[in-house]
Amino acid sequence: MSNISGASSGSSTTRRGRVVGVPTVCWCGAQIVGKISKSDPNPYRRYFRCAFAVSNKLMDDNHVFKWVDEALLNEVDRLSSEAKRLEQMVRESEIVFDGAEYENMVFDKVLMKVKEEVFEKVESVVSESKRYMKKLMIVGIAVCMIVVGLENFI
Known part of the structure; x- marks a missing residue:
């Protein structure tokens, strides 16, 4: 079973750039909805999609599309680096204290x-x-x- 769909490989690129983490709003202002893939390459794989693109059944557009597992991994990576940054700040503040x-x-x-x-x-x-x-x-x-x-x- 492949993790790659035909049009999108998981890294979502929009006119505003790559979406990092869990998307909440599309560049067009529409909310993001959770969907489940019914495609042969990615059956039952969950993804985030722009509500406008879903309602208008748009394909191969620039609206937000991101696999849930990739979004969550991005979010974990972001939170991990933020935790490391805060930990470093605490260490530095202890030295100055x-x-x-x-x-x-x-x-x-x-x-x-x-x-x-x-x-x-x-x-x-x-x-x-x-x-x-x-x-x-x-x-x-x-x-x-x-x-x-x-x-x-x-």
């Missing part, structure tokens, strides 16, 4: 924690003061009512 930066980071974390604790304590003192003031006001009102009541009685 010196003790002063670490101390500043620790200081900032401790400072943030202290600020949070102070804020929580201030909040609790304020709420406790509000409760105390309410009690004082109730007692004051009660005393005023008693005084007014006694004045009226005498």
Whole structure:
């Protein structure tokens, strides 16, 4: 069983160039759809195709066509090289990362924690003061009512 179809060998070339990875939109703006090949050279092989080209049954055109297995391999290769690049960046940043930066980071974390604790304590003192003031006001009102009541009685 051959992996090569008559018109396209799997590397999809469009007017905009070769599609790398999993295509999402064709150069014409149409969405990409997944299809299954019914050809003799590639029976039941899955591929991506431009929805416009599919709906108009276009053949040998410049719209996106890409085998799914090749698209996924491209995507894995791209992600692998991206992971290597990010890994290298992390290694380089570890080298540049010196003790002063670490101390500043620790200081900032401790400072943030202290600020949070102070804020929580201030909040609790304020709420406790509000409760105390309410009690004082109730007692004051009660005393005023008693005084007014006694004045009226005498």
